Amino acid sequence: xxxxxxxxxxxxxxxxxxxxxxxxxxxxxxxxxxxxxxxxxxxxxxxxxxxxxxxxxxxxxxxxxxxxxxxxxxxxxxxxxxxxxxxxxxxxxxxxxxxxxxxxxxxxxxxxxxxxxxxxxxxxxxxxxxxxxxxxxxxxxxxxxxxxxxxxxxxxxxxxxxxxxxxxxxxxxxxxxxxxxxxxxxxxxxxxxxxxxxxxxxxxxxxxxxxxxxxxxxxxxxxxxxxxxxxxxxxxxxxxxxxxxxxxxxxxxxxxxxxxxxxxxxxxxxxxxxxxxxxxxxxxxxxxxxxxxxxxxxxxxxxxxxxxxxxxxxxxxxxxxxxxxxxxxxxxxxxxxxxxxxxxxxxxxxxxxxxxxxxxxxxxxxxxxxxxxxxxxxxxxxxxxxxxxxxxxxxxxxxxxxxxxxxxxxxxxxxxxxxxxxxxxxxxxxxxxxxxxxxxxxxxxxxx
Amino acid sequence: xxxxxxxxxxxxxxxxxxxxxxxxxxxxxxxxxxxxxxxxxxxxxxxxxxxxxxxxxxxxxxxxxxxxxxxxxxxxxxxxxxxxxxxxxxxxxxxxxxxxxxxxxxxxxxxxxxxxxxxxxxxxxxxxxxxxxxxxxxxxxxxxxxxxxxxxxxxxxxxxxxxxxxxxxxxxxxxxxxxxxxxxxxxxxxxxxxxxxxxxxxxxxxxxxxxxxxxxxxxxxxxxxxxxxxxxxxxxxxxxxxxxxxxxxxxxxxxxxxxxxxxxxxxxxxxxxxxxxxxxxxxxxxxxxxxxxxxxxxxxxxxxxxxxxxxxxxx
Numbered sequence: 001x002x003x004x005x006x007x008x009x010x011x012x013x014x015x016x017x018x019x020x021x022x023x024x025x026x027x028x029x030x031x032x033x034x035x036x037x038x039x040x041x042x043x044x045x046x047x048x049x050x051x052x053x054x055x056x057x058x059x060x061x062x063x064x065x066x067x068x069x070x071x072x073x074x075x076x077x078x079x080x081x082x083x084x085x086x087x088x089x090x091x092x093x094x095x096x097x098x099x100x101x102x103x104x105x106x107x108x109x110x111x112x113x114x115x116x117x118x119x120x121x122x123x124x125x126x127x128x129x130x131x132x133x134x135x136x137x138x139x140x141x142x143x144x145x146x147x148x149x150x151x152x153x154x155x156x157x158x159x160x161x162x163x164x165x166x167x168x169x170x171x172x173x174x175x176x177x178x179x180x181x182x183x184x185x186x187x188x189x190x191x192x193x194x195x196x197x198x199x200x201x202x203x204x205x206x207x208x209x210x211x212x213x214x215x216x217x218x219x220x221x222x223x224x225x226x227x228x229x230x231x232x233x234x235x236x237x238x239x240x241x242x243x244x245x246x247x248x249x250x251x252x253x254x255x256x257x258x259x260x261x262x263x264x265x266x267x268x269x270x271x272x273x274x275x276x277x278x279x280x281x282x283x284x285x286x287x288x289x290x291x292x293x294x295x296x297x298x299x300x301x302x303x304x305x306x307x308x309x310x311x312x313x314x315x316x317x318x319x320x321x322x323x324x325x326x327x328x329x330x331x332x333x334x335x336x337x338x339x340x341x342x343x344x345x346x347x348x349x350x351x352x353x354x355x356x357x358x359x360x361x362x363x364x365x366x367x368x369x370x371x372x373x374x375x376x377x378x379x380x381x382x383x384x385x386x387x388x389x390x391x392x393x394x395x396x397x398x399x400x401x402x403x404x405x406x407x408x409x410x411x412x413x414x415x416x417x418x419x420x421x422x423x424x425x426x427x428x429x430x431x432x433x434x435x436x437x438x439x440x441x442x443x444x445x446x447x448x
Numbered sequence: 449x450x451x452x453x454x455x456x457x458x459x460x461x462x463x464x465x466x467x468x469x470x471x472x473x474x475x476x477x478x479x480x481x482x483x484x485x486x487x488x489x490x491x492x493x494x495x496x497x498x499x500x501x502x503x504x505x506x507x508x509x510x511x512x513x514x515x516x517x518x519x520x521x522x523x524x525x526x527x528x529x530x531x532x533x534x535x536x537x538x539x540x541x542x543x544x545x546x547x548x549x550x551x552x553x554x555x556x557x558x559x560x561x562x563x564x565x566x567x568x569x570x571x572x573x574x575x576x577x578x579x580x581x582x583x584x585x586x587x588x589x590x591x592x593x594x595x596x597x598x599x600x601x602x603x604x605x606x607x608x609x610x611x612x613x614x615x616x617x618x619x620x621x622x623x624x625x626x627x628x629x630x631x632x633x634x635x636x637x638x639x640x641x642x643x644x645x646x647x648x649x650x651x652x653x654x655x656x657x658x659x660x661x662x663x664x665x666x667x668x669x670x671x672x673x674x675x676x677x678x679x680x681x682x683x684x685x686x687x688x689x690x691x692x693x694x695x696x697x698x699x700x701x702x703x704x705x706x707x708x709x710x711x712x713x714x715x716x717x718x719x720x721x722x723x724x725x726x727x728x729x730x731x732x733x734x735x736x737x738x739x740x741x742x743x744x745x746x747x748x749x750x751x752x753x754x755x756x757x758x759x760x761x762x763x
């Protein structure tokens with residue numbers, strides 16, 4: 001990633017033996033540069049070359065996994081500053097903090113809220129990512145709370161305390177679940193790094209400013225740690241934004257390995273108890289390089305916008321999200337309700353479904369698999385054509401659901417109405433509005 | 449290894465567009481770096497918040513919104529005054545929705561009268577949007593431009609269908625044009641070229657990139673805006689250097705997630721906070737990607753985004 005194919009090629013044996021499975025050393029070098037091959041596939045590469053290349057070809061930003069099992073999350077490994085340059089890779093984890101000093105009831109309620117923040121959108125599960133337990137300088141209480149939460153939910157844990165006694169007690173209880181130790185400071189680094197090493201857990205290093213953070217990550221690396229998350233302890237949202245931008249640039253553009261780690265953000269630290277402001281800051285964090293975002297609450301009204309925003313910004317620009325191709329009943333339709341069809345480009349689906357819902361009229365929306373393309377593009381590419389739409393309608397069983405035989409197609413593909421009527425024997429094809437925003441008026445005219 | 453701040457020095461700069469007049473004048477844009485990248489260059493004017501006022505009482509808005517706006521919702525002038533005096537709006541965005549030929553079909557004269565009354569009631573600049581019907585907007589905005597010519601308005605949106613009459617009106621009466629294209633870098637550039645070729649200086653154009661809310665295409669607008677801004681700053685491409693305006697209030701409040709009551713969607717929780725956050729998370733995303741004017745709706749969302757922008761300025 002750091003090196004070009006030519007730079008890598010210079011380090012290879014240049015024998016074109018083909019033992020790596022690629023015909024020439026140059027072709028192998030190109031694959032290495034694109035991250036499509038592993039250096040270990042070459043049995044003849046020298047030790048010096050391996051050392052030089054593995055250093056240079058290490059990803060500019062480390063991958064860090066927190067937790068175990070299905071709910072574990074992975075962050076890091078980002079390769080671009082702007083999503084249009086390629087894509088953002090691992091969606092940031094958004095979770096909630098609770099203090100061990102709270103009552104068991106309050107802690108249970110927070111955990112319940114975290115588990116309830118669990119939504120589905122475009123066939124993706126969007127949920128609260130973790131529970132962070134804030135220490136209260138009482139090791140026995142801390143271990144008890146951490147164990148209680150661990151028993152109650154499958155979410156990864158963050159151990160948010162600098163108190164080595166608390167960390168030791170908690171890691172004895174839940175160390176196998178790979179919690180994120182949060183964290184190490186200049187004052188406790190030696191002990192916390194030893195704990196992280198012995199339990200093989202990821203660790204946050206916290207120091208004021210990126211220069212001090214670098215000293216700590218270098219110390220952590222020297223102690224044999226690789227799974228590191230950084231926190232520059234910013235005193236404002238603006239400084240948090242600045243530090244994350246600098247860390248991402250330093251890692252990707254300047255190859256500063258000591259800053260090539262995911263960044264954790266605490267938007268509540270700058271919001272003075274204002275939950276709307278905290279959540280708005282968290283939205284800014286999602287859009288500006290934060291990899292782990294710790295909130296002070298997990299209520300659905302704040303988790304939903306953040307999780308949907310994250311889903312949007314972390315979508316691969318080259319691979320648009322697709323809605324599931326099926327029939328969507330909207331506003332409790334009966335057999336006489338109008339029947340719309342559109343494509344499965346997720347944005348098309350959301351906008352059309354949203355307009356029908358907003359129009360307060362019951363309807364069925366048939367979403368045809370058009371390989372994730374919007375209506376006009378799909379039509380031009382031959383993916384939203386009469387044959388496909390007719391097959392979808394026949395397979396959907398709508399003939400049995402509806403008391404009528406009328407199908408409404410998007411106005412943008414009015415030209416296919418005749419051909420579709422031929423394909424769909426016995427159906428009447430109606431041309432709907434060109435713009436989705438005209439659907440409510442269209443439905444009102446039909447109803448009235 | 450010692451640490452040095454990895455700063456950049458962009459070659460280009462965003463135009464500074466002046467709106468209003470005298471004491472009410474306000475500078476838009478002017479940045480010489482990406483949004484909030486003070487370490488790279490200046491951002492002399494933070495994103496401005498223009499609060500929406502509809503020329504006739506809107507229908508179908510959720511209670512969480514109408515209750516926050518209150519009784520002024522039926523009186524555009526009182527609404528505009530509340531935006532400025534109570535809620536601290538930097539600007540007022542007059543939405544002339546009632547001129548829609550498929551709706552109330554108010555005349556250009558009536559619309560211009562409304563804008564004139566608002567302009568004389570508040571001491572902040574106005575953005576004036578038509579109803580979205582290209583033909584009617586051209587007639588309405590021409591009249592507005594003529595009747596309210598003692599202050600600099602931003603009028604729009606001008607599309608490839610009606611930019612000629614709207615630009616001519618802006619030229620004739622000294623206004624700024626809002627140029628709208630559907631989420632596309634090249635189309636935005638092309639419309640700016642056409643408008644400036646008519647003789648309107650490039651510091652009298654705002655780009656409206658046609659944004660979508662969180663969950664409804666926010667990522668497309670985010671990326672198109674970032675690409676426009678990078679072209680403006682790094683490539684010094686003059687036809688991308690106009691400030692950007694995001695008409696996002698209506699997009700956020702059109703979404704089901706902002707509108708549904710807690711009874712309709714119990715697993716989504718409190719309706720007002722959810723709606724406000726749908727608007728603020730959309731707004732802050734665009735502030736990060738290059739918006740110089742945020743057109744917003746809910747008073748609480750406006751207050752929250754203003755505080756959030758101030759927090760971003762603290763570096």
